[in-house]
Amino acid sequence: MITVEHVGKRRGRTKVLSDISFEARPGRVTGFLGPNGAGKSSTLRILLGLDRAEEGTALVCGLPFHRLTRPLTVVGALLDGSGAHRSRTGRAHLRWVAASNGLPRGRVDEVLDLVGLTEAAGKRVRTYSLGMGRRLGLAAALLGDPDVLVLDEPVNGLDPGGIRWMRELLRERAASGRTVLLSSHLMGELAETVHDVVVIHHGRIASRGTLAEVTGTHRTLEDAFFALTGDGR
Numbered sequence: 001m002i003t004v005e006h007v008g009k010r011r012g013r014t015k016v017l018s019d020i021s022f023e024a025r026p027g028r029v030t031g032f033l034g035p036n037g038a039g040k041s042s043t044l045r046i047l048l049g050l051d052r053a054e055e056g057t058a059l060v061c062g063l064p065f066h067r068l069t070r071p072l073t074v075v076g077a078l079l080d081g082s083g084a085h086r087s088r089t090g091r092a093h094l095r096w097v098a099a100s101n102g103l104p105r106g107r108v109d110e111v112l113d114l115v116g117l118t119e120a121a122g123k124r125v126r127t128y129s130l131g132m133g134r135r136l137g138l139a140a141a142l143l144g145d146p147d148v149l150v151l152d153e154p155v156n157g158l159d160p161g162g163i164r165w166m167r168e169l170l171r172e173r174a175a176s177g178r179t180v181l182l183s184s185h186l187m188g189e190l191a192e193t194v195h196d197v198v199v200i201h202h203g204r205i206a207s208r209g210t211l212a213e214v215t216g217t218h219r220t221l222e223d224a225f226f227a228l229t230g231d232g233r
């Protein structure tokens, strides 16, 4: 469960987030949608303890991130890139992440298999394609088999097969009772994947609800998005 309540944040003199409130619930995939600069990454960074909110609270399973004792077992996150040192192999990176959270080494090969990187596990991360980097980042997020997944643009760099694979994986996580929150610019793809949608625009919540509620009377989620944000260039 993710609970964000009345979060506000300034950068310099600019208010980048105002009164951001939404939930992402267990058993559901929630999509976080907004144009460039709307405040998606800023919100996710606060949720993941990488930045501080000046107002409000952002909780994962009832606790702020910094109060989680073994964070990887509660929330797995995929932000920009894989987070791995480029001269390390994929497997060495995951072993290091596992050790930092007291997770068993054997879990590394399980997640490598889960994300389809077994064959590339012994190669240095600098040789990975963009899509392989996303898979490695996802493997790290899955190491602790967490109840919550938070993913910023997870299909970025994936080919059509990879996008379908990611969609199925996220839906399966939700079907097993986990909470999944993902941001994406690809609205057609998002509409295929999510149960619930939160739309953010100029640092404020523009709409939130089930996919059907947010789509409303519009033909598609994309049409609803452009009507909400006026961003139909």
Ligand SMILES: Nc1ncnc2c1ncn2[C@@H]1O[C@H](COP(=O)(O)OP(=O)(O)OP(=O)(O)O)[C@@H](O)[C@H]1O
Binding pocket: 011, 016, 034, 035, 036, 037, 038, 039, 040, 041, 042, 043
């Ligand atoms: N480190 C920073 N310093 C100053 N301003 C920032 C910083 N990071 C983000 N901002 C500003 O905060 C606002 C929200 O940015 P944020 O990255 O959260 O948006 P986003 O919705 O994730 O956008 P995108 O889809 O382009 O990644 C923008 O106006 C951006 O310019």
